[in-house]
Amino acid sequence: MTVVPQGSTLERRYRALLRAYPRAYRTAHGDELLDVLLESADPGRTVPVPREAWGLLAGGVRSRVVHLATGSPWKDGLHLGVTALAALHLAALLPYAGTLPLWTAASALALVAVLRGWAWAAIPLTLVVGMKAVAIAGGRQFFDLTLLPVYPSPLGDQALFADSNPYVVAGGYAVMLAGLGVLAARGRPLRARSWWWCAAVVAAAWSGPQWMAEDSTFALSLSRMAVEAAAFGLAAGAGYLARDYRWALAAGIYLVVASGDLAAHSAELTRQHLAYWGVLAVLALWTASAPFRQRRHCLD
Amino acid sequence: MYFVLTALRAGPLHGHAISKSIKELSAGRVRPSVGTLYGILERLNERGVITVDREETVNGRNRRYFRITDEGQALVEAEARRMQEAASLVLRPSST
Numbered sequence A: 001m002t003v004v005p006q007g008s009t010l011e012r013r014y015r016a017l018l019r020a021y022p023r024a025y026r027t028a029h030g031d032e033l034l035d036v037l038l039e040s041a042d043p044g045r046t047v048p049v050p051r052e053a054w055g056l057l058a059g060g061v062r063s064r065v066v067h068l069a070t071g072s073p074w075k076d077g078l079h080l081g082v083t084a085l086a087a088l089h090l091a092a093l094l095p096y097a098g099t100l101p102l103w104t105a106a107s108a109l110a111l112v113a114v115l116r117g118w119a120w121a122a123i124p125l126t127l128v129v130g131m132k133a134v135a136i137a138g139g140r141q142f143f144d145l146t147l148l149p150v151y152p153s154p155l156g157d158q159a160l161f162a163d164s165n166p167y168v169v170a171g172g173y174a175v176m177l178a179g180l181g182v183l184a185a186r187g188r189p190l191r192a193r194s195w196w197w198c199a200a201v202v203a204a205a206w207s208g209p210q211w212m213a214e215d216s217t218f219a220l221s222l223s224r225m226a227v228e229a230a231a232f233g234l235a236a237g238a239g240y241l242a243r244d245y246r247w248a249l250a251a252g253i254y255l256v257v258a259s260g261d262l263a264a265h266s267a268e269l270t271r272q273h274l275a276y277w278g279v280l281a282v283l284a285l286w287t288a289s290a291p292f293r294q295r296r297h298c299l300d
Numbered sequence B: 001m002y003f004v005l006t007a008l009r010a011g012p013l014h015g016h017a018i019s020k021s022i023k024e025l026s027a028g029r030v031r032p033s034v035g036t037l038y039g040i041l042e043r044l045n046e047r048g049v050i051t052v053d054r055e056e057t058v059n060g061r062n063r064r065y066f067r068i069t070d071e072g073q074a075l076v077e078a079e080a081r082r083m084q085e086a087a088s089l090v091l092r093p094s095s096t
Helices: A009-020 A023-040 A050-068 A073-096 A101-116 A119-137 A166-186 A196-205 A222-242 A246-264 A271-292 B002-008 B015-025 B034-046 B070-091
Strands: B050-058 B061-068
Touching: A009 A023, A009 A050, A023 A050, A023 B015, A023 B034, A023 B061, A050 A222, A050 B034, A073 A101, A073 A119, A073 A166, A073 A196, A073 A246, A101 A119, A101 A196, A119 A166, A166 A246, A196 A222, A222 A246, A222 A271, A246 A271, B002 B015, B002 B034, B002 B050, B002 B061, B002 B070, B015 B034, B015 B061, B034 B050, B034 B061, B061 B070
Parallel strands: none
Antiparallel strands: B050 B061
């Protein structure tokens, strides 16, 4: 048995790697894992063995996914889908925050309310922001006077909702409100979600780097596609590991809303649009089928 | 999974002892990392194939001893029979 002094460099480094695990698991069993890691270590070693480091990172990710797959799958999946829609709506407004500070702030508050699991608080915020968004997309005024079209800041390069149909904008907000209504009616507390969603909003709001031809209708930015593909990929991986359909439900809700704009421009779509939609659809289908894959052994 | 259950057939063991036993049983071919080993132990525990026999505190750190359950015993024996049957397809003496 190897004796590694407590508080050694190796122990500190293994403790850092153990942060891959959820806090609850670390509190309960972190020291136990550390004990085994230090007992297995060669004398004088200060750097974690790469195989052990990788095992801790992979084990931590799996443990986090399994911890997330608790509680009602449909309610949590619906909450996740509503969160993604709140992020999508804020990302649409964020480049125009200089012109629409009040509405962007209201949209940000709606996202915060959804992230904290306060469905009742999110409903009125989403409703008024949605009405304003539909009014702007339809060239109308609502609540305050807004000079139309709304021109962007450095984050965006075209007018707000320049390529959007007001019915599609209304549909996106209606789906989110319906989801919030169901969650609020259930009355039970919702899980608080990660603040990383705020970083995803900023990345999705950026209109660069350019990927499609400048003159193409409904040009999608590479940053938005990267964020969406990464989120769908994470959902597929989580559904596979946990054999749980909550991520499929969320991906399905988001895909339906994101497909609205593409359907509205169906006559002008390029191969790049179809490739974008195809990637999201394939990942969503994979997320939906992963929980039902055949078991190879009792742990699968 | 198979080696973990086989190691626990000898009696309750803690994580480090299971790891050492797996290395011995597999002649050094199987050496799961601690993250992988505990992932397997947690899932076997959740499925009722193994259970926590007792907990001890060593050097100020908690240490769980795991024990195989009757269900786990049946599972590992069934797996051993399945592998034996599969091996016999190749290793049985030729009839010609």
